[in-house]
Amino acid sequence: MGLLLWRVAVFIAALCPPLWWLYQAWIFALGPDPGKALVDKLGTGALVLLLLTLSLTPLSRLTRWKLWPVIRRQLGLWTFTYALLHFLGYLAFVLGFDLSQLGVELQRRPYIIVGAAALLILLTLAVTSNRPAMRRLGKRWKELHRLAYLVLGLGLLHYLWIVRSDLEEWSIYAAIGAALLAFRLVDGWRRKKRSHSVANPAR
Incomplete structure (x- = not known):
């Protein structure tokens, strides 16, 4: 598969779900x-x-x-887009854009703070996902973008706080997230060990 075709396929695959959900909401197919x-x-x-x-x-x-x-960058930006639409939808459909109710909501539902923190980190990752930012940040760029795992933890906590007793679906996401984090830690350890071996070869 060519690079351009692959990117277009990913774009369409990411775009279709929100359009379909919006259509379902429009025809009241998503419930009361x-x-x-x-x-x-x-x-x-x-x-x-x-x-x-x-x-x-x-x-x-x-x-x-x-x-x-x-x-990776394309999916990362789509992740931010979905999260932003999630937040804007909350403001529109839950608060009715009545920001005076936000303080009350934060007291009643502190998981909103967790979700907002995840969104702010995603915003930071989104605006630094371009090549100029990579050049400016240098080695710090990778350290910054490792915060994606913090976003994952905050997102899972946010989701857990919402579903509470219905944990079946959440458990699947949490298990996948734990496996990805474990891979990251083991892979990082192996790479560090390999680089140490190269820098200090046995005599």
Whole structure:
């Protein structure tokens, strides 16, 4: 598959779900409260996209397919887009853009603070995902973008706080996230050990 075709396929695959959910909400196919259902689907979609983004490195190592890494930035930006739409949907369909109610909501539902923190980190990652930012930040760029795992933790906590007793779906996402984090830690340890061996060869 050509690079351009691959990017277009990923773009269409990421664009279709929110358009479909919006259509379902428009025809009241999402239940008695379509606005809230749309907000929930966008939030879950952001979490799924984040997991997919973090899985690209393991997939690349396992399959040796060179086109996995090229969509990392694209999926990362889609993750931010879904999360932003999730937040805007909350403001529109839950608060009705009545920001005076936000303080009350924060007291009643502190998981909103957790979600907002995750969104702010995603915003930081989104605006620094370009090549000029990579050049300016240098080695710090990778350290900054490791915060994606912090976003994953905050997202899972945010989701857990919402679903509470219905943990089946959350457990699947949490297990995948734990596996990706474990891969990251083991891979980092192996790379560090390998570089140490190269720098200090046995005599």
